[in-house]
Amino acid sequence: MASVDSLIQRNAASLGMLASADHFHEPLAIDAEDTEALLAGLQRMILIRVVEEKIGDMVSQGVVKCPCHLAIGQEAPAVGVASYVRQGDRVFGAHRSHSHFLALGGSPHGLLAEVQGKDTGVSRGMGGSMHLIDIPNGLYGTVPIVGATIPIAVGAGLAAKMDGNGAMAVSFFGDGATEEGVFHESMNLAALMKIPVLFVCENNFFSSHLHIALRQPDASVCRYAEAHRIEWARADGNDLAAVRAVTREAVAAIRAGDGPRFLELVTYRWRGHVGHREDEDVGVKRKDDLAAWKLRDPISRLAVSLEEINALNRQQLKQFWTEAHVVVEEAWSTATHDGYPPAKALLSRVYSGTMANKH
Numbered sequence: 001m002a003s004v005d006s007l008i009q010r011n012a013a014s015l016g017m018l019a020s021a022d023h024f025h026e027p028l029a030i031d032a033e034d035t036e037a038l039l040a041g042l043q044r045m046i047l048i049r050v051v052e053e054k055i056g057d058m059v060s061q062g063v064v065k066c067p068c069h070l071a072i073g074q075e076a077p078a079v080g081v082a083s084y085v086r087q088g089d090r091v092f093g094a095h096r097s098h099s100h101f102l103a104l105g106g107s108p109h110g111l112l113a114e115v116q117g118k119d120t121g122v123s124r125g126m127g128g129s130m131h132l133i134d135i136p137n138g139l140y141g142t143v144p145i146v147g148a149t150i151p152i153a154v155g156a157g158l159a160a161k162m163d164g165n166g167a168m169a170v171s172f173f174g175d176g177a178t179e180e181g182v183f184h185e186s187m188n189l190a191a192l193m194k195i196p197v198l199f200v201c202e203n204n205f206f207s208s209h210l211h212i213a214l215r216q217p218d219a220s221v222c223r224y225a226e227a228h229r230i231e232w233a234r235a236d237g238n239d240l241a242a243v244r245a246v247t248r249e250a251v252a253a254i255r256a257g258d259g260p261r262f263l264e265l266v267t268y269r270w271r272g273h274v275g276h277r278e279d280e281d282v283g284v285k286r287k288d289d290l291a292a293w294k295l296r297d298p299i300s301r302l303a304v305s306l307e308e309i310n311a312l313n314r315q316q317l318k319q320f321w322t323e324a325h326v327v328v329e330e331a332w333s334t335a336t337h338d339g340y341p342p343a344k345a346l347l348s349r350v351y352s353g354t355m356a357n358k359h
């Protein structure tokens with residue numbers, strides 16, 4: 001039987017150099033007209049990083065008790081795609097969606113209160129990290145059942161099509177979700193009915209603790225889009241400029257009425273599947289890989305590239321980090337003083353009908 005390492009190497013070949021963190025260290029190809037958006041994107045990625053590091057610290061201290069899946073290291077897909085979401089679009093995520101929530105403009109306080117179970121949280125303290133919602137910013141829900149929001153996104157896309165309002169739906173999911181039947185049914189229906197939905201797979205190679213090489217005969221998931229006759233694009237998911245470029249094209253096609261599009265954004269998560277640790281605690285041997293991927297950090301890579309074209313200087317970059325820390329510390333501190341929901345709200349808010357009416 002082939003060794004795990006040889007399986008990983010064989011499967012990596014389909015993604016080419018994108019699968020190897022030893023590549024893509026050179027400055028990003030930045031379109032001068034995109035500089036302003038990239039600067040805003042850099043700030044947003046820094047905010048996401050700082051919020052998630054705070055959550056990670058609080059999980060490690062036992063203060064945050066709900067399961068938290070951190071997207072540290074994979075901020076660029078969320079920020080790049082969110083920058084093309086407009087009013088009226090409906091976005092859906094999964095268990096690792098702090099990044100999607102914040103990228104769309106969600107409030108750090110709402111998220112930090114939610115992970116503490118406070119009444120002021122975005123799900124009024126009833127959802128925790130994995131059930132986020134922020135309708136004013138277009139986030140219609142994140143659900144931890146793998147693949148569960150993909151058909152809902154297709155339904156939202158169908159609604160947009162029937163309304164004829166030019167809106168689209170966006171479905172964020174991981175490579176693990178492509179192993180669910182519902183993913184294939186959703187893709188089929190979307191293709192058949194030309195539904196305006198953007199499927200975004202953040203391929204970080206892992207589903208819980210299993211590498212994709214041990215789960216699929218190929219490490220790239222674009223072949224599924226091809227099978228359903230959906231046009232796809234693949235990009236370095238740690239390169240905000242590249243993510244923006246593929247998203248721009250896909251969204252233009254969707255809004256022009258061409259039906260669904262599929263993006264595979266290759267990235268890596270720095271932390272473990274759940275919690276603040278890096279995964280070694282559960283026997284996943286990825287120390288060398290992790291160290292290499294940290295060199296392909298989407299934040300520092302973009303910052304260096306912007307500095308090289310004189311669109312950013314050290315002082316401004318430092319300020320971005322300082323501002324993010326101030327926002328996060330203030331939000332955290334406010335959230336810690338907020339109250340918990342009353343116990344009876346558990347029934348009246350989570351259930352409707354007879355159960356709720358009893359209370």
Ligand SMILES: Cc1ncc(C[n+]2csc(CCOP(=O)(O)OP(=O)(O)O)c2C)c(N)n1
Binds near residue numbers: 095144173178208
């Ligand atoms: C239907 C279902 N099966 C299994 C699980 C357990 N589970 C939670 S997250 C996860 C891994 C999902 O991996 P992926 O979709 O690649 O997302 P990532 O964690 O990499 O962001 C699994 C198997 C679940 N929540 N739902």
